[in-house]
Amino acid sequence: MCWLKDRPPNGGDGGRSLYPHFHIIFDAGCIGGGEPIHSLAMCNVYRTNRYEGRGGKDMDGSEGREHIAHMQIDAVSRCLDAEAACGRGEACIFTLTTAIRLLGVDWDPLTAVKPWWRLGAELLQVVVGDKNNKPRDRLAKQRPGTRQGRYPATFFTSGIPIETVEVADGVTCTTPEFTWFMFARFLDLEELVILGDAMMRRYALxxxxxxxSFEDLLCRIERYGSEHGMRAPKGIRNCRRALALMEEGTDSVRESILRLLLIRYGLPRPVVNYPLVLPDGTLVFLDxxxxxARVDVEYDGRFHQNQWAQDAQRRLAIELAGWAYVQVTDEALATKDACRQIAELVARYLKERTGNDYLRDEPFDLRAVADGRRKGWKRR
Structure with a gap:
């Protein structure tokens, strides 16, 4: 395994358990040192061309597709330089925030994760198997937080098999599913659902x-623990809850937040990106x-400010097809009262068209929704 050239000493948070079989083995250090070594392998960035020629709606109001692709290229460059400066023969396996960047996932951990400096974007997060966690790798001459060399990094160890993917020639990271599992320690249930949604985008890098595939990963982890006499890793129950709420084929973080908001207020579970053929034969996808009930709830991010005429025509066509149309913007999700108003409006349309009054006075705890502990709601 590629280890830090300068390692922090024992003490501090070194060795703090994240899971029974997944924990930090020391605080931080640096991979290599000196100047970066630039590589021609940048031309092989993992599936960057998946966005080329793609049309459609706004992918995320805060992180455009082009920006995400640039962040991915920058992450691959940093990891290639770090690998080239490393003196050990075995390749690093990058994970957590670094893996999110390498995979080009449409989600920003810096806005979701509690203030754990080890997950900062300025660091490279690396995971190793427990057999690589040797005592000498916990020792160093420097104090915790001291960073020498060019590539400050934090290291984690896993007692379960690490699942990986090569995102570019010479750069390996944890798979999207395994990265999601590792983040379960740091995220609340809502953010874990949002991250899972982001990994199943219609137009992913x-x-x-x-x-x-998420279900299969959790089954493999549980089976491995059972076969080796280990209890299930801490956090896997939250993964199970998140999996019950996640949806394939979403387009943005805000759409995921909006969907979770509606079901927390007692509304039935909606369909994401529902295909609707309009009377003129045009196919549209409803957020x-x-x-x-033929009710459509659309999230319009900043991207839509530049195409208001097109959106107005689209809305008119959907309404003429007999659908109620609810438009939601960033401002409508800004406060608790505003969120309540959205739920009330959608619930009113549902009551008018089905006769059922779903709206709750207070929203459900998301764990209750995931566990199915709510009257009048069933999983699809």
Whole structure:
């Protein structure tokens, strides 16, 4: 395994358990030193061309597709330089925030994760197997937080098999599913659902992942623990809850937040990106749809400010097809009162069209929704 050239001493948070089989083995240090070594392998950035020629709606109001691709290229460059400066023969396996950047996932951990400096974007996060966690790798002459060399990094160890993907020639990171699992320690349930959604985007930079692939990962982890006499890793129950709420084929973080908001207020579980054929034969995809009631909830991010005329025509066509249309913007999600108003409006349309009054006075705790502990709601 590629280890730090200068390692912090024992003490501090070194060795703090994240899971029974997944924990930090020391605080921080640096990979290599000196000047970066630039590589021609940049031309092989993992599936960057998946966005080329793609049309469609705003992918995320805060992180455009082009910006995400640039962040991915920058991450690959940093990791290539770090690998080239490393003196050990075995390749690093990058994970957590670094893996999110390498995979080009449409999600920013810096806005979601509690203030854990080890997950900062300025650091490279690396995971190793427990057999690589040797006592000498915990020792150093420097104090915790001292960073020498060019590539400050934090290291984690895993007692379960690490699942990896090569994102570019010479750069390996944890798979999207395994990265999601590792983040479970740092995220609350809502953010874990949002991250899972982001990894199943319709137009992802990485290979497509599905709900089934997340389920398979959790089954492998549980089976491995059972076969080796280990208890299930801490956080896997939260993963199970998140999996019950995640959706494939979403387009943005805000759409995920909006969907979770509606179901927390007692509304039925909607369909994401529902295909609707208009009377003129045009196929459109509705962000959040309640097909039985013919109610459409659309999130319009900043991207839509530049195409208001096109959006107005689209809305008119959907309404002429007999659908109720609810438009939601960033401002409408800014406060608790504003969120309540959205839920009330959608619930009113549902009541008018189905006769059922779903709206709750207070929103459900998301764990109760995930566990199915709510009257009048069933998982699809």
């Amino acid at each position: 990485h290979d497509q992942v599905t709900l089934e 959040i749809a309640f097909p039985d």
